[in-house]
Amino acid sequence: MVFQWLKRYMPRGLYGRAALILVFPVVMLQLIVSLVFIQRHFEGVTEIMSRAVVQEITFLLDEMAAAPDSAAARAEAGRIAEALDFELAFDAAPDAVVAARPFYDLSGRVMLDIFSAAIPGLGPTDLSNFREVHILLDTPEGPAVLTFGRSRVSASNPHQLIVIMVVMGALMTLIAYFFLRNQLRPIKRMADAAADYGKGRVVPYTPSGAVEVRAAGMAFLEMRARIERQTQARTMMLSGISHDLRTPLTRLRLGLSMMDEEEAEPMVRDVADMERLVDAFLDYGREDAADAPEPTDPVAFLRQVAGDSARAGRAVDLGQIDGIEEGAQVMLRPMALRRALENLIGNGLRYGGKVRLSLTASDRTLRFRVEDNGPGIPADQRDEAMRPFTRLDPARNQNRGTGVGLGLAIVADIARLHGGTLRLGESADMGGLCADIVVAR
Secondary structure, three states: OOOHHHHHHOOOOHHHHHHHHHHHHHHHHHHHHHHHHHHHHHHHHHHHHHHHHHHHHHHHHHHHHHOOOHHHHHHHHHHHHHHOOOEEEEOOOOOOOOOEOOOOOHHHHHHHHHHHHHOOOEEEEEOOOOOEEEEEEEEOOEEEEEEEEHHHOOOOOOOHHHHHHHHHHHHHHHHHHHHHHHHHHHHHHHHHHHHHHHOOOOOOOOOOOOHHHHHHHHHHHHHHHHHHHHHHHHHHHHHHHHHHHHHHHHHHHHHHHOOOHHHHHHHHHHHHHHHHHHHHHHHHOOOHHHOOOEEEOHHHHHHHHHHHHHHOOOOEEEEEEEOOOOOOOEEEOHHHHHHHHHHHHHHHHHHOOOEEEEEEEOOOEEEEEEEEOOOOOOHHHHHHHOOOOOOOOOOOOHHHOOOOOOHHHHHHHHHHHOOOEEEEEEOOOOOOEEEEEEEEO
């Protein structure tokens, strides 16, 4: 619970999280080694070298103080400075040297601490130039500027090890990332195959990668095969039962045709109702997988459905089409989707007098909307309405239709076959049922 806020900033994808797991320990290790070990090491080196320079400067000042006169002191100071590789300039102005040190110059801080504690009369020290050090000294002969190389008090390449660590760490991280990507690719392939299957597309997939990934891939293939077998078994069962019922129904209709019409009329209606029930079972158990996904223009497809309904004398209008232009291609099952839309249109015209079709597209989904001006379905009964063999009363009066409650169930199955869903609501302007078939693009 303490780190819940971190989740908003963490990568969402598997590649990003794996890269973070790989890079974060390397970066932290380099930071810890750089700050704790390397910096302490170079501070120790700087301290030793600074103390050596302090001894040389102290010797120079002592020799000047021991000289008998000013000329001898300056001559001795010049000789010693030349021998020690110093540059010494007398008669300097008090502001000849300005104290300066960059904030990131950690070794310079150590050097200043040692110089200020060991050199009497130390004035401002200029460390702005990483090649030279300028010190203002209060000598017996007056203020003097002492200049020497920075390499005498600091390691000449203090950041070389850090650079090597960063470069090698980046190189090793890059190599490890390529290996990691090869290990994650089978997982992504399996996820893509599962996503395609959820959209109703069976794509070839062969498990690969590590042993655990192969096991997950085999489990996915076995699960997909079981679902396919169950679907085929359900289809064969419903189709077989419905087909077998046609034979006795045909015999009954033939026998009723030989009876008196007035006596046989009620039974003829019952036989007709039973035949319609059988047709409904066949529709529900139809093998939709035969309708393979194919590139389809959703705009032209919806206009064709609306036009065919209008030519059949139905009160079907075409509403708004948003987010997609005519000519765009989307993988759909046109026969199954037409069947779903015609089911919704038939229900809308049965319980209302007018139906409107519309289409809205986004980057990832298509929404086919069917609205009518009928009584609609109460909100608390909409989930139940999409279950097979469910009929609602009085929302959908069963006396006005002869179905068995499979219409919306068929539409929901077709929506799931496209990797989508069926949503029921209330039409804002028509007042009846609003049915949305949302499919994946």
